[in-house]
Amino acid sequence: MEHPSWQAGVYAALKAANIVQIGYVPDAGHAHLIEAAHADPDMKAVVLTTEEEGIALAAGAWLGGQRCALLMQSSGVGNCINMLSLPVNCRMPFLTLVTMRGEWGEFNPWQVPMGTATPHVLAATGVHVRRAERPDEVAEVVAASAALAFDTQIPVAVLFSQRLIGAKVWVK
Amino acid sequence: MTRSNDGTLDRRVVVAELLRDPGDLLVVTGLGAATYDASASGDRPLNFYLWGAMGGAAMIGLGIALAQPRKRVLVVTGDGEQLMGMGALATVAAAGADNLAIAVLDNGRFGETGSQFSHTGLGADLAAVATACGWRTVVTARDMDEVASLRLRLRQENMFAVLRISAEEKPRHLPPRDGAHLTDRFRRALGIAMD
Secondary structure (H helix, E strand, O other), X not given: OOOOHHHHHHHHHHHHXXXXXXXXXXXXXXXXXXXXXXXXXXXXXXXXXXXXXXXXXXXXXXXXXXXXXXXXXXHHHHHHOHHHHHHHHHOOOEEEEEEOOOOOOOOOXXXXXXXXXXXXXXXXXXXXXXXXXXXXXXXXXXXXXXXXXXXXXXXXXXXXXXXXXXXXXXXX | OOOOOOOOEOHHXXXXXXOOOOOOOEEEEOOOHHXXXXXXXXXXXXXXXXXXXXXXXXXXXXXXXXXXXXXXEEEEEEHHHHHHOHHHHXXXXXXXXXXXXXXXXXXXXXXXXXXXXXXXXXXXXXXXXXXXXXXXXEEEEOOHHHHHHHHHHOOOXXXXXXXXEOXXXXXXXXXXXXXXXXXXXXXXXXXXXXX
């Protein structure tokens, strides 16, 4: 499966930030990262049944001296709200990369409410929100956000705009 | 639906036995009574107590276990906390961390909130769920002889244990609740350099 080249840049940025655990709920926008993580013997890729598991996984990784990132869609952010009290209370770093739905050329109305709420919900729970819009800036935004999260021990979410990922094409 | 709780074990005696002579065992406790039981058995920096984040205990254990493959991790939690994170039983089994075990103190009740029946008191069987999720070693203990044999097995095997405790409530024994403090002391005790 072919992936846009910026996705390889994101994986390289996670590696450069010493991320060695990745929890994920799949998304097409994260497909390259998930494949690369599973193919990398130095990366532990953990498939989750629901997104909040990834926040607890990341907390455990930090307690054990490692760095973890969570990959999810904007629809998953809503599942995470109470679990975000964990990194906030424990002054732990947390990094999540969120592919946005419901904001650009969306076909499925069920994606719109949570897509619209995503940045507000994250901010309300104490997560610092950054956004990547263009292919040429994504890797840099991820690298800077990883530094912010792990060097200052705060939770940070990077939202990948739906325009960047490309609206899902539906064919009847 | 049958409402039942046939557990007779004393939760505090069970946890004191499971955590006796802990060495460098890395312990995560689920919020509520499991946290108080572990605290009552002796506070130590390598106990990471949850006071919230309900449903997260098993996954925190997995993150630690993957990061510290040469150490043993034991998650001690209640039936209500594990029920909220039931999907994590599939996630942890699929991740295959051999150095992790989970012990669920099962009284079939939500003890912290007025002892309402939980799903395990209404017919759900967490041991069967764990088996169905891919856990290969699953044990249900009903007496102290079984608990005593589990003490070492939980430090040697990738296992899921259900301990059938009575619904008797115990006095609260409160450990530190500042998450940043609990995190820092856990990492320091593991020798993780502060950066």
